[in-house]
Amino acid sequence: MSKGLIRSGSxxxxxxxxxxPVARKLPRPPEPAVCASCGNVFANRTWRAGRRVTHALLSxxxxxxxxxxxxxxxxxxxxxxxxxxxxxxxxxxxxxKRIRNVSSRARFTQPQRRVVSVxxxxxxxEVVTTSQKLAHRIVHELRKAFRGRASYAWSADDGxxxxxxxxxx
Numbered sequence: 742m743s744k745g746l747i748r749s750g751s752x753x754x755x756x757x758x759x760x761x762p763v764a765r766k767l768p769r770p771p772e773p774a775v776c777a778s779c780g781n782v783f784a785n786r787t788w789r790a791g792r793r794v795t796h797a798l799l800s801x802x803x804x805x806x807x808x809x810x811x812x813x814x815x816x817x818x819x820x821x822x823x824x825x826x827x828x829x830x831x832x833x834x835x836x837x838k839r840i841r842n843v844s845s846r847a848r849f850t851q852p853q854r855r856v857v858s859v860x861x862x863x864x865x866x867e868v869v870t871t872s873q874k875l876a877h878r879i880v881h882e883l884r885k886a887f888r889g890r891a892s893y894a895w896s897a898d899d900g901x902x903x904x905x906x907x908x909x910x
Contacts, residue, residue, distance in 0.1 A: 773798055776807035781852045783807070790852035809853040812871045818857045819901045820876025822868035828887065828908040830864060836883065840868060843882045847875050873902035880904040 774783040782792045788807055844856040854875040859868050870876045884891040889908030
């Protein structure tokens, strides 16, 4: 038997459910559940948008508030994007439009990934998102569309992401 097969059998230090730390913070609602704010449906352990809500589903569903709506109401998130530089200040409308397009595309398949806020504080544009993946995707798409420099820093404490994009000229 090779070393790879021997090591693959070792499961020491691995979570049994292999869920990310973000998913283990809140207890799972009973299925099916419908969000009272946005109308997303929780079934088969995932939140989905655009599902057909029938009378049969509503009769057995519990009404709750999804984690994304709860996070947006508290104005907190797991991803933060910092956009700076002279180019960003000169082309703020195009950058905001790109952020809106990326977030709407992400929300189509993953309704829990949302932009919580986009605010300007001095020369810096700050975007707060409900997920690290959306913050990463926004910076990646900005770098792809407008060039510039991107950097990413994950927090060891809660797994949040600080993503920075800048372009001077």
